[in-house]
Amino acid sequence: MTTQELSTQDKDLIWHPFAPLLSPFEYIPLDSAKGVYLHTSDGKTIIDTVSSWWVNIHGHSNETLAKALYDQAMQMEHAIFAGFTHEPAVRLAQNLMTLLPEGFSKVFFSDNGSTSIEVALKMSLQYWYNKGNTNKTKVVALDGAYHGDTFGAMSVSGRGGFTAPFFPFLFEVDFIDFPTEENKEQIYLQFEKLVAHEDCSTFIFEPLIQGSGGMRMYSPEILDRLIAIAQQHDVICIADEVMTGFGRTGKVLATDHVSHKPDLICLSKGITGGTMPLGITACNAKIEDAFRSDSYAKALLHGHSYTGNPLACAVANASFEIFTSDTCQQNIQRVHTKHLAFAEKLKAYDNIEKIRVQGTIIAFDLKGFGETGYESSARQKIYPYFLERGILIRPLGNVIYLMPPYIITNEELDTVYQEILTFLADH
Ligand SMILES: Cc1ncc(COP(=O)(O)O)c(C=O)c1O
Known part of the structure; x- marks a missing residue:
């Protein structure tokens, strides 16, 4: 099936979770996923910062x-x-x-x-x-x-x-x-x-x-x-x-x-x-x-x-x-330490509040987006903004959070952090 055929058939036949049937978003066809990356059928690469609804801790398509x-x-x-x-x-x-x-x-x-x-x-x-x-x-x-x-x-x-x-x-x-x-x-x-x-x-x-x-x-x-x-x-x-x-x-x-x-x-x-x-x-x-x-x-x-x-x-x-391996436990602590350092940087931005870190999760609230629910305008804006930049972030209302697989590298985290800082500087 071509990417176009996939999208059309999906629209006709499939009822996706947590979304209106007439969703404002196109469902993006995926071909594969490896490590922290989702690979789309049209050749794009997306960093999965939400561990695919918080399930993926060791990265996608793990060989073991x-x-x-x-x-x-x-x-x-x-x-x-x-x-x-x-x-x-x-x-x-x-x-x-x-x-x-x-x-x-x-x-x-x-x-x-x-x-x-x-x-x-x-x-x-x-x-x-x-x-x-x-x-x-x-x-x-x-x-x-x-x-x-x-x-x-x-x-x-x-x-x-x-x-x-x-x-x-x-x-x-x-x-x-x-x-x-x-x-x-x-x-x-x-x-x-x-x-x-x-x-x-x-x-x-x-x-x-x-x-x-x-x-x-x-x-x-x-x-x-x-x-x-x-x-x-x-x-x-x-x-x-x-x-x-x-x-x-x-x-x-x-x-x-x-x-x-x-x-x-x-x-x-x-x-x-x-x-x-x-x-x-x-x-x-x-x-x-x-x-x-x-x-x-x-x-x-x-x-x-x-x-x-x-x-x-x-x-x-x-x-x-x-x-239970040392490598995984060290990765958890490494991601935590990186989040803590990023939280310090975030303090310089006055358009956000309630910066918080617990383990491998970092979250903060965006100010000035009105309602805070699942269907808030913040989400309509933030989700496509980051997707266009190759990052999957699914805000919860006006809350932006990261919950990546533990294997995410420091460089990949820095890429995501930098895009967030750019977003905050522009909004
Ligand atoms: C704390 C908590 N409990 C229960 C559930 C439900 O899990 P599932 O979606 O696998 O039914 C979730 C899902 O996000 C959750 O976050």
Whole structure:
């Protein structure tokens, strides 16, 4: 197919995510992707500074991951995970246990970030049901949260444009204001009141950073305190590490920055290095214990056709080896250090504010663009501006952020930084 034919067929047949059907943007045909680069069908090269929706941590078309995928596909591509097991899944469970907090004892496989959240919510709610406490049905979440697009995940996400058509169908959740250094004492009080209530079962949060909510960051000290308060009242804590897991915040998990550990952790995105879809819900022994029964009435009766997919597990195991290597860990620290230095440079620009860095993520807000939502005018302007210059930046409203694959070189980072400075000088 020619590039033109591809575009036309796409327009006729395909419904793309998160966009109006009559999108103002053309969908750019891609031929290939390698390292930090996307290669378009018409011969252009684009630096992927968003790791293709935050999944790609080792660069595109990584040969080790590709080989793991090929080898596994030749051996066993998929098999029903009810009544059977296999080495890639067991090895992945063992590998993940080395990264998860002490006391974690089980992993449950699903297909993506949203399903890992659904499973976590069901485990938490059924935990209380299995214990015979049917009062505990309430979930507390953070205002502005984003936990995915399925109904449970939408229910615990902030109410806004993404979920507006479904408001009547979402279950009721208590939202606390987003915590900051200024309002934290008030938030602790607000939070304590909610979790102390006898119907409160669960606290779910994106640790340290709300991604889709605008790369909003809050301190480990605040998170630690919130988890501590929730656990004082025996409320189950779910850390949504779908975006933050696998090094994004500078440590393996964002919850590695705090001393009070959640009871459930959701992982996806970076787990396969961005090669295969996979979701994991991991739980500690406290949760597991409530399900330790031979009765179907107490079982988690949940599963997906592709649960425990051997291809995804094999790639995740190969990705684990790369991720835990010294080179990868050094790259994470190198990207972090580069971002910190760039943040210093950004301070000279008075058309931006709230410059923030956490691990391999840097973000700042543009001033003077009015509305801050997903469909803000800033996005309409910034996205094409950088694409024309060979850089993929997808602003969240007026928030510009970078979340590159860890293999991005200093020179590639400097190219991106320089284009951002040029943009800021001109706008
Ligand atoms: C924190 C968080 N949770 C859940 C999800 C949903 O993941 P998925 O898109 O794989 O369903 C996302 C996706 O961006 C996310 O950032």
